[in-house]
Amino acid sequence: MHTTAVVIEEPKRLALRRVSLVEPADADVVVAVEWSGISTGTERLLYSGAMPPFPGLGYPLVPGYEAVGRVIAAGSASGRSVGQRVFIAGARCFDDVKSLFGSNAARLIVPGAKAFPLADHVAMDGALLALAATARHAGWHAGATPPDLIVGHGALGRLLARLAVALSPGARPPTVWEVNPARRTAAMGYSVIHPDDDDRRDYRAIYDVSGSAGLLNSFIERLAPGGEVVLAGFYDSLTFNFVPAFLREARLRVAAEWRADDLQAVVDMTNAGTLRLDGIITHRSDAADACQAYPVAFSDPECVKMVLDWRDAA
Numbered sequence: 001m002h003t004t005a006v007v008i009e010e011p012k013r014l015a016l017r018r019v020s021l022v023e024p025a026d027a028d029v030v031v032a033v034e035w036s037g038i039s040t041g042t043e044r045l046l047y048s049g050a051m052p053p054f055p056g057l058g059y060p061l062v063p064g065y066e067a068v069g070r071v072i073a074a075g076s077a078s079g080r081s082v083g084q085r086v087f088i089a090g091a092r093c094f095d096d097v098k099s100l101f102g103s104n105a106a107r108l109i110v111p112g113a114k115a116f117p118l119a120d121h122v123a124m125d126g127a128l129l130a131l132a133a134t135a136r137h138a139g140w141h142a143g144a145t146p147p148d149l150i151v152g153h154g155a156l157g158r159l160l161a162r163l164a165v166a167l168s169p170g171a172r173p174p175t176v177w178e179v180n181p182a183r184r185t186a187a188m189g190y191s192v193i194h195p196d197d198d199d200r201r202d203y204r205a206i207y208d209v210s211g212s213a214g215l216l217n218s219f220i221e222r223l224a225p226g227g228e229v230v231l232a233g234f235y236d237s238l239t240f241n242f243v244p245a246f247l248r249e250a251r252l253r254v255a256a257e258w259r260a261d262d263l264q265a266v267v268d269m270t271n272a273g274t275l276r277l278d279g280i281i282t283h284r285s286d287a288a289d290a291c292q293a294y295p296v297a298f299s300d301p302e303c304v305k306m307v308l309d310w311r312d313a314a
Contacts, residue, residue, distance in 0.1 A: 004313050005105035006290050007097055009060045011049030016290050019062065020095035024109045029080045030073035031088060031108045031115060033310040035284075037066030037127035038297040040154075041211070041234050042101065047294065056100045064104030065090040068118065068126040069310075078112030085122070086115035087129045089263060106287065106313040116267045124284070125270075125277035127307050128155065130258065132266040132275065135159040138207065138232045138255035140167060141262075145205040145228060146174075151219065152210035153178035153192050155305045156232065158280050160207055163266075165189040166275050175200070182302050186279040198222075207255075209233050216240045223248050230255055281305045287313045 001021040009015055024030055043063045045051035067088040074080045091102040093109035102108070118126050135156055139146045146164050150157050153176050164174045165188065173190035175198065184192040195218070202224040208215065211233030217240055219229045225248050231238070232255040244250075269275035282304040285293035290308055297306035 001107070001109075003105050003107035004287070005062045005094070005097070006064065006287075006308075007060050008046055008063055011059070012047065014047065014291050014294055016288070019097050019105070021107060021109055022093050022095055024073065024075060026075040026077040027111050027113075028075050028109050029071045029078045029086070029112050029115050031067070031069040031086060031110065032072045033067050033069040033088075033103070033106055033108060033313075034085075035068050035124045035127050035307050035309055035311075036064050036104045036287075037130075037281075038104075038294060038306040038308065039064065039066065040297055043294075044298050045234070046101075047298070056098070058098050058100075061098035061100060062091075062094055062102040062105055065101050066127045066130045067091075067103035067108060068122070068124065069108065071115065074112065078115075080112040080115055080117070084115075085118045085120055085126075087118055087126050087263075087267060088115055089130050089133075104290070104308060106310045116263065117271075118267065119271040121273075122270055122277070124307055124309075125281060128159065128277045128280055128305065129263065129266055129270065131156050132159045132163070132270070132277070133258035133262040134232070134255070135163050136266050137258040137262040138230060139163065139205075144230075147205050147207040147230070148172070148174050149200075149203040149206040149222065150174050150176045151195075151206065151208045151215065152176075152233070153180075153183045153187075154209065155280050156209040158186060158304075159277075160209065160232070161190045162188055162275060166269065180301055183304065186304075188276065188279075203227055205230060207232050211235060213238050217244065220244050220248065220250050223250050225249060227251070228253055281307050283307070284309055
């Protein structure tokens with residue numbers, strides 16, 4: 001079996017080409033991908049060559065961990081049915097390229113247990129579910145304090161804010177800081193403001209999704225005593241002024257990768273309509289134009305989320 005896939009051949013060299021697929025087992029499903037997302041975090045690091053080394057990383061590789069598609073073949077032990085729409089958070093199904101991530105392809109083979117059934121109404125917006133799971137893990141795992149300030153109104157910031165509203169009905173919604181006026185839209189039940197317009201200095205939990213290491217001191221100065229800064233972006237290194245943190249007994253926490261229960265929870269919320277994903281995807285490109293779509297996703301400040309449309313690919 002073969003399929004068309006986005007392949008990062010080596011740092012800074014991207015291609016769309018045919019790759020070989022492994023044979024599916026009885027527990028597997030074959031999925032015809034409809035849409036997949038481009039990650040401006042992980043995929044930017046893979047493309048630039050700045051991804052920290054870890055087991056399984058190498059080139060050439062198929063990137064991506066955000067795919068929505070239809071099951072076109074289901075093994076007898078897969079637990080899935082032909083025709084189901086599913087979300088796939090990465091695949092390891094390629095013979096001739098690395099498949100550490102592996103969702104940006106026209107066809108995928110994954111165990112049925114890793115194909116999460118979606119309601120038909122979810123459609124293209126389902127490509128956001130890995131980010132939604134990341135947001136849920138950051139703010140709602142055991143012992144976490146949900147955000148009352150979110151820094152950055154990109155895709156992850158919007159999902160954090162929407163989850164806060166959905167999971168705490170009647171509570172005071174979070175405030176979101178955003179310096180780019182083009183990104184202050186699409187708020188649902190919360191406010192998005194420029195940080196200069198906010199004089200509040202009693203935030204209990206500040207979540208940074210901007211990835212800007214230079215802003216840490218400004219967060220700490222806005223904390224209530226004993227407050228927490230949650231680092232939910234990706235950073236090379238961080239420094240901060242000790243005295244303001246000392247005076248507030250500030251806490252710093254790094255949000256780790258989502259887990260299976262996070263993904264299942266946001267899938268359930270999305271299927272039920274309690275978590276809305278609409279209005280976050282701003283750009284869509286045919287998969288045939290993937291090599292042009294990636295630079296836009298990485299560099300256009302108005303591109304909150306780029307999705308590739310694979311429905312005409314094979």
